[in-house]
Amino acid sequence: MKKFAVFGNPIKHSISPRLHNYAIKELGLDAFYSRILLEDNIKLKEKFNTLNLDGANITIPFKEDAFKVCDHLDRYANHIGSINTLVKKNNTLYGYNTDAPGFLKAIEEFGKINSALILGAGGTAKALAYALYTKNIKADILNRSEKRKSNFKQSNFYLWDDFKIEQYDLVINSTSAGLVDEEYPVPKELLEDIFKNSSFAFDVIYNKNTPFLRLANSFKIPNKDGKDMLVYQAVLALNFFYNSNLDEKKIEIAMKKAISL
Numbered sequence: 001m002k003k004f005a006v007f008g009n010p011i012k013h014s015i016s017p018r019l020h021n022y023a024i025k026e027l028g029l030d031a032f033y034s035r036i037l038l039e040d041n042i043k044l045k046e047k048f049n050t051l052n053l054d055g056a057n058i059t060i061p062f063k064e065d066a067f068k069v070c071d072h073l074d075r076y077a078n079h080i081g082s083i084n085t086l087v088k089k090n091n092t093l094y095g096y097n098t099d100a101p102g103f104l105k106a107i108e109e110f111g112k113i114n115s116a117l118i119l120g121a122g123g124t125a126k127a128l129a130y131a132l133y134t135k136n137i138k139a140d141i142l143n144r145s146e147k148r149k150s151n152f153k154q155s156n157f158y159l160w161d162d163f164k165i166e167q168y169d170l171v172i173n174s175t176s177a178g179l180v181d182e183e184y185p186v187p188k189e190l191l192e193d194i195f196k197n198s199s200f201a202f203d204v205i206y207n208k209n210t211p212f213l214r215l216a217n218s219f220k221i222p223n224k225d226g227k228d229m230l231v232y233q234a235v236l237a238l239n240f241f242y243n244s245n246l247d248e249k250k251i252e253i254a255m256k257k258a259i260s261l
């Protein structure tokens with residue numbers, strides 16, 4: 001039996017075990033996926049090996065620590081500097097970032113996108129900016145503080161006060177504003193001006209009608225939350241656990257069923 005897990009802190013609310021175990025069952029695989037609360041980032045590799053895992057997902061706040069323990073990295077991981085998927089092959093550790101391609105798949109339904117504004121500058125913003133860059137989509141960053149500006153060498157980086165409204169095809173909330181509170185990712189008046197000049201909106205937060213999404217709706221801007229991104233990153237991760245030998249469409253169908261249970 002193969003063994004997988006998700007590492008994070010906090011971890012009890014993670015729905016990854018539900019998605020993966022449901023897909024494992026539907027695809028008739030011999031495996032089990034659990035969740036591990038990690039207190040200390042130094043213990044990540046040790047825990048992975050002690051538990052004799054074949055693969056793992058990594059979530060907040062360990063994605064950058066996990067990047068450092070890998071022997072091999074995929075193209076996305078290498079550029080972004082963080083991973084969410086760890087796979088053991090012949091006693092070496094392979095690291096993948098499936099958030100970036102998961103996001104690209106999630107926005108496909110908006111059609112051709114040429115420009116995007118990313119609100120926020122954290123780890124997720126970095127993954128999204130690189131994902132858009134690989135598709136030749138211009139991605140500007142708008143954040144409340146300047147401290148992470150150096151992570152975005154290929155993008156224009158604006159602070160709230162120096163931002164001049166432009167036309168964007170897609171506006172993305174990649175901050176955690178709205179996750180456990182009712183905050184907007186940028187001041188409401190500024191977000192209203194942004195939406196007046198935008199075609200689509202995407203929130204990385206899932207299963208919540210955030211203030212960002214409610215405002216997009218009030219401007220009648222087609223929008224979606226981060227549920228599909230979550231599913232697609234998990235689909236790609238499970239396939240990496242099996243050396244890319246699984247049918248991704250079947251995993252997607254199973255995981256979409258699991259998320260709506």
Ligand code: NDP
Pocket residue numbers: 060099120121122123124125143144145146147148174175176177178179183184185186204205206226227229230231233
């Ligand atoms: P980080 O902590 O790395 O970054 C958070 C960013 O949000 C920072 O730029 C921070 O600004 C900004 N921010 C936080 N709170 C506020 C606020 N109240 N107002 C304005 N800006 C704020 O987080 P991550 O990038 O790792 O995660 C961001 C979100 O993405 C989380 O909600 C997470 O759940 C979600 N996520 C969803 C995924 C999916 O599959 N759907 C996958 C991965 C993440 P500053 O730089 O000034 O501190």
